[in-house]
Amino acid sequence: MTVSVRTYLRNARRIDHPLLEKLLEGRLSSSAATLDTVDTEVGSVPRLMSEFWTSKQRQASSLHEISYRACFKPQLPRFFIERFTKAGEVVYDPFMGRGTTLVEAALLGRVAWGNDVNPLSKILVRPRFHPPLVEDVIRRLAQLKLSSRRSMSVDLSMFYHPRTQAEIVALRRYLLSRQKEGKTDALDRWIRMVATNRLTGHSKGFFSVYTLPPNQALSADNQRRINRLRKQRPEYRDVRELVLRKTRSLLRNLSLQERNALGSVVHETKCITRPAWDTKAISDASVNLTVTSPPFLDTVDYAQDNWLRGWFNGIDGARIAGRLTVVRSLEEWCEAMGSVFTELFRITKPGGLVAFEVGEIRKRNLMLDEIVVPLGVRPGFRCVGILINRQRFTKTSNIWGISNNRAGTNTNRIVIFQKPS
Numbered sequence: 249m250t251v252s253v254r255t256y257l258r259n260a261r262r263i264d265h266p267l268l269e270k271l272l273e274g275r276l277s278s279s280a281a282t283l284d285t286v287d288t289e290v291g292s293v294p295r296l297m298s299e300f301w302t303s304k305q306r307q308a309s310s311l312h313e314i315s316y317r318a319c320f321k322p323q324l325p326r327f328f329i330e331r332f333t334k335a336g337e338v339v340y341d342p343f344m345g346r347g348t349t350l351v352e353a354a355l356l357g358r359v360a361w362g363n364d365v366n367p368l369s370k371i372l373v374r375p376r377f378h379p380p381l382v383e384d385v386i387r388r389l390a391q392l393k394l395s396s397r398r399s400m401s402v403d404l405s406m407f408y409h410p411r412t413q414a415e416i417v418a419l420r421r422y423l424l425s426r427q428k429e430g431k432t433d434a435l436d437r438w439i440r441m442v443a444t445n446r447l448t449g450h451s452k453g454f455f456s457v458y459t460l461p462p463n464q465a466l467s468a469d470n471q472r473r474i475n476r477l478r479k480q481r482p483e484y485r486d487v488r489e490l491v492l493r494k495t496r497s498l499l500r501n502l503s504l505q506e507r508n509a510l511g512s513v514v515h516e517t518k519c520i521t522r523p524a525w526d527t528k529a530i531s532d533a534s535v536n537l538t539v540t541s542p543p544f545l546d547t548v549d550y551a552q553d554n555w556l557r558g559w560f561n562g563i564d565g566a567r568i569a570g571r572l573t574v575v576r577s578l579e580e581w582c583e584a585m586g587s588v589f590t591e592l593f594r595i596t597k598p599g600g601l602v603a604f605e606v607g608e609i610r611k612r613n614l615m616l617d618e619i620v621v622p623l624g625v626r627p628g629f630r631c632v633g634i635l636i637n638r639q640r641f642t643k644t645s646n647i648w649g650i651s652n653n654r655a656g657t658n659t660n661r662i663v664i665f666q667k668p669s
Contacts, residue, residue, distance in 0.1 A: 286634060288621040294633035301327050301637060309355055310501045311376050314445050315461070316346030320605060324637070324660055325349040325539040326356070328603045333358055336513075337536040340595070342524035342588060347373030349539045354517065357509040361518040361535065363527050367563055368554055370519045371444060375437040377514045379502055385495050388435045389488045394418040402559060406471040407448060407456040408482050415487040416455060416560070419443060424562050442494045443487070444557050455490060457482040465556035525587035530595045538592055541605040542585060544616070578614065586623045593627040593667060602629065602665040617661040629665035636661050 285292040301323040308322040325348060329339055339353035344362030350373055353360040362373060394415040404413055423440050426432045448456040448465045457480055459466055466474070475481065520529050524542075558564070575581045592602055602624065606616035621631050637660040 286618055286621075288618055288631075290622045290625045290631070293621055293631050295636065296633060297636040297638065299638045300635065307501065309351070309506060310498055311351055311355070311379065311506075312346075312348060313498060314346045314372055314376075314441070315449070316372065319346050319348055320541055320660065322348055322352045324605065324662075325352045325603075328537060328539050328601070329353055329356055329358060332601050333537050338534060340530075340535045340538045341540045342527065342538065342592065343540050343542050344369055344373060344519070345541075347376065350517070350519075351376055354510050354513055355506050357512055359513050359516045361520075361530065363520045363522055363524060363530075365521060365523050366554070367521050368444075368557055368561065370521055371437075371561055372441055374517075374519050375434070375441040376498075377510055377517050378434040378438070379499055379507065379510065380435055380438050380495075382492075382496060382499060384435060385438065385492060388439065389492060392419065392422060392488070394487055403468065404556075405482070406468050406475060407459070407465075407556075409457075409484040412455055412482070412485045412487060416443075416447075419487060420560050420562075427562075438495070439491060440561065442491050442498070444560055446490050446494055447556050447560060452485070453490060453493065455485050455487060465553065467552075467555075525584070525591045527591060527595065532594055533597045535592075535595045536597055536600050538596065538600075538602040539605070540603070542588065544581075544606070578619070582619065582623060585620065586626065589624045589629065589665075590627045592624075593629060596629075596667045598667055599669040600667050601632075602667075603635075603662050604665065605660055605662045615661075617663050620663045624663065624665045629667055632664040632666050634661065634663050 282297050284295050284297075286295050301321075312322050325339070325341075329352060333339060333353075335357040336359060338359045338361055339349060340361040340363075341347075341349035342363045344350055344364045347362060347369070350360035350362045354377055360377070362369075364370065395418065404416075407413075408416065419439075423432075423436060426436050443455075446454050448454055448459050450458050450461055457471075457475065458478060459471055459474060518529070520527060522529070575584060589602075596602065604620055604624065606620055617634050617636075621634075625631055
């Protein structure tokens, strides 16, 4: 049965879900906000539907603008962080990806912890806890010798102009050498992060010729095919100039208050590289809030998408691919996520929350939010409810066949759990 939020709040005393009232703050005037219940194998669960956040509510920090496949908007973690944590408390993401939850938590003065089995994630996340001054990046870039024309062990001519390719190889050699010698500093990590993000894309802001959106890299053969179809050849792109341009963009609206917030928690941040069900570096009952989105079945091939980023950073793609959570059946996915929930229950403080974002997959035939509920309840969590945020999609979403509220990952569907006090 579906009821309006106004009716729900009028009858809220009859329902032992006080946290739902906090989730519904500000929804009272929204006629589109509704509440119903979903029957699961562990009982009925409240389900809330409304536009809880939009990209217009608050301009997200430019520090988030790192391309990565299958990531949610910063407004999602902010919604939960602001409601359910205080400054100095721990916010965690076991599948941190590009680090949206961690960066947003740190910008709000929370202690940000994250984990991802892919070491590329740490490369993309860690430098943004130490945002540099533009002047320092300019000086470091000017010191680099990027004119090397040594032979390469891999042919990337389908992506890059020969001069651009030579600059990328020289930058890669410098960064890997600094890493090997133990001399990598915050500026090196920042430049590496930005360069990794600029390797391929579909505009002149990237090092490469036109290719698919910047959150993946095609195979060499597929890129040659695109080049033939578009009758294009790689043009020269100045690596220094583009790293500096992206640096300015990432820092363009970072306020002094946000810099201070990052500085207040930076020494307590934690980025680890482990399977999400085996995070021994995190102590029992130490996390106040988890906000995460797990990998979905076989819809995204993270290892293939990031092969070029892996090469640039000296990461063994084949070894990492064997550690990533990529499953081919619902049964395998449930088994993997069940183990993750067991670990989350261990590390969550009594009274702490987990916001577990999933989506509508495969033409809406598979509702992972309903499937997730018993996976979290079995280790001991209580399911507070399912929150569904209505949204409209961008042009990029439609590239992947995702239409507004019809198919694909169409809405933010978050299952909320609480560890009993």
